[in-house]
Amino acid sequence: MWLVFDGQSIWVSYWASDIVTRLALDGTNLGSFSVGDNPYGLTFDGENIWVANSLDGTVMKLKGGPIATTPAPNAPPLPIRPTSAPAPTATPSPPTQAPTRVLVTLTPQPTSPPIEFPELLSVAGRVAAVDVQDNSFVLQQPKEGREFTVRLGQGTEFIRLVFLFDLNNPPTDATFTPEREKITIEELEVGDQVFIRSAIPIRTGDVIVGPLEVQVLP
Numbered sequence: 001m002w003l004v005f006d007g008q009s010i011w012v013s014y015w016a017s018d019i020v021t022r023l024a025l026d027g028t029n030l031g032s033f034s035v036g037d038n039p040y041g042l043t044f045d046g047e048n049i050w051v052a053n054s055l056d057g058t059v060m061k062l063k064g065g066p067i068a069t070t071p072a073p074n075a076p077p078l079p080i081r082p083t084s085a086p087a088p089t090a091t092p093s094p095p096t097q098a099p100t101r102v103l104v105t106l107t108p109q110p111t112s113p114p115i116e117f118p119e120l121l122s123v124a125g126r127v128a129a130v131d132v133q134d135n136s137f138v139l140q141q142p143k144e145g146r147e148f149t150v151r152l153g154q155g156t157e158f159i160r161l162v163f164l165f166d167l168n169n170p171p172t173d174a175t176f177t178p179e180r181e182k183i184t185i186e187e188l189e190v191g192d193q194v195f196i197r198s199a200i201p202i203r204t205g206d207v208i209v210g211p212l213e214v215q216v217l218p
Helices: none
Strands: 002-005 010-014 019-023 029-034 039-044 049-053 058-062 069-071 122-131 136-141 146-151 157-162 179-182 193-197 207-209 213-216
Touching (some): 010 039, 122 146
Parallel strands (some): 146 207, 157 213
Antiparallel strands (some): 002 010, 039 049, 049 058, 058 069, 122 193, 136 146, 157 179, 193 213
């Protein structure tokens, strides 16, 4: 037995007798409707009552009276009704509203297109490890949980940005451009903050080979 409330009435499905009954809040029987085989579920969409009939694989829509039926695509069978203690059959009075036949058509929803993300050509993070022999280092982004291996190429510009003042106490009366000091992999240290600029898209877990530029930030 399933129950659903539509804001005014209570609807009850009796899976043993293949009927759906509409009850007033005081229990008065307002009408019953023959539905499909083994009505196993009810729901209300704000306007109509929907009935799922498990054994014949159909879905029905109630709208003031008897209903039209349509097969549910690839509907799997639901539990079969018990063979004992069937629900009492009802002989209610007819509904006050004239029956409305409603044809229900169920169609599969189209598959959503994959989400496209913009290409990532730069990345910044903290140096987690340095391999001088391989001319590479590991870049981590702890907050994002991402890690990249960066292997320097012959054309990679490897520099350290140098400011000629205390970054914690910068001057307020002028604008400064940092100096670009060329360095080697031997001068890179674990914990350094670096910025990588690449000519090809960067993906998480990829080895970034021969980036255009590696900046070690102050």
